[in-house]
Amino acid sequence: MKAQTPNRIILGIILTILTYWLFAQAFLNIAPEVQETYSSTSSSIINLSVSLTSLITGIFMVAAGNIADKIGYKKITIIGIFLSIIGSIIIILPFHTSFLIIGRIVQGFSAAMIMPATISIFNHIFEGEERRKALSYWSLGAFGGTGLASLFAGTMATFVAWQWIFIVSIVLSLIGLFLLKNIQDVHDKNRGPINFDFAGLSIFVVMIGALSIFITQGEVLGWTSAVSFILIVIFVIGLIVFIALEKRKRAPFLELSLFSNKAFLGTVVTNFLLNTAIGSLALFNIYTQQALGMTAFSASLVTIPYILTMLVAIKAGEKSIAKFGPKRALVTAPVLLGLGLIMLSLTFLEGTVYIMSCLIGFGFFGIGIGLFATPALDTAVSTTPRDKVGVASAIFKMASTLGGAFGIAIIVSVYSALSNTFSVAAAGSAAFIVNVVLLAVAFIFALVVIPKVSMKDK
Structure with a gap:
């Protein structure tokens, strides 16, 4: 495969993963504009x-990674690209809110397929x-895409129309298809037939769905209502049953055995908690437009x-692995990200002063992410058996997307709930601080669980 122009493959994969990290994630920044298009739709539906x-991606990514290991990483990637194109087409047809919801679901399935498969392609092409x-x-494509999403979405929504975000996504998806069309497919020939754990998937969907509804719709349902209580009970019982069931399965939906590796466990949990900061990105855009009267742009x-600091920090993170091992970067990142969010939380500052604080905060934010x-x-892919890289990378990215989904749900819900009682400035500050607490937990987990030397080449 190395003879088949690695640079072309890298570019094709970057364009492919941008369909989620840049374009699908641009929805974080255009919620007010989307609600204007669907004027009869409630803000809770828009927030959903x-x-x-992210929620759909996280739920189904492990299943997609498992299937990709068996039928081929290129094949799953191509299917994912086509689903991205279909989802984008559905979203730019604003006939009814149902189109919006369906389009976002299709985009979730697309990303669930693309992310573990593309990581596995890289892992099989390159070594060391x-x-x-x-x-x-x-x-760079993933986190860089997320960084550019705000600027790109704001520019499109302010000067053109938010639907153009997904038109551009369709064009780049087609280019990605062209660049990847000639690569050989790779899969594990020794894994046998696909034995899919539908029971495990079903329970996982129900318990994550119940928790998501509680978080996103709790304000409407009532946080202490009977319905909210039932949703929490469903989640807790579902979690217990899920763990008991998966431990007995020969081919489980979620490979719990991978979590016996402390390096993998620590990295996945820290990854989940770190990605809740995406919720603060969404909150920043909502707060500055509502409270400060700023445009999306x-x-x-x-x-x-x-964007700028993250691009530099990504290369620094790569170099630090060989020099210090991965743990130093994994422990330092939540601290820097937390400092950035503290700067964003200073909403009591006056307009220009607050913006200056946010500029500094986003600098720390970018360094931490990068x-x-x-x-x-x-660490996630190099400490995993080679025949389980697809599943392992899927679990790792599931942690990213579910962390982002729950981060958005939790942070925006806290802001929405508190703004009904307190000023929007106080509500915004409190919501940012909630995210800082989550990052503090990430720091402690990375410090305690991840071994000092956890990277090895395979």
């Missing part, structure tokens, strides 16, 4: 559509230092330090 793609470089490009300009990206991804 924002987090829905070359693999780390390739994975840093993957991280002007709000996105404030996030530029995030420093974490490659060491975390490399």
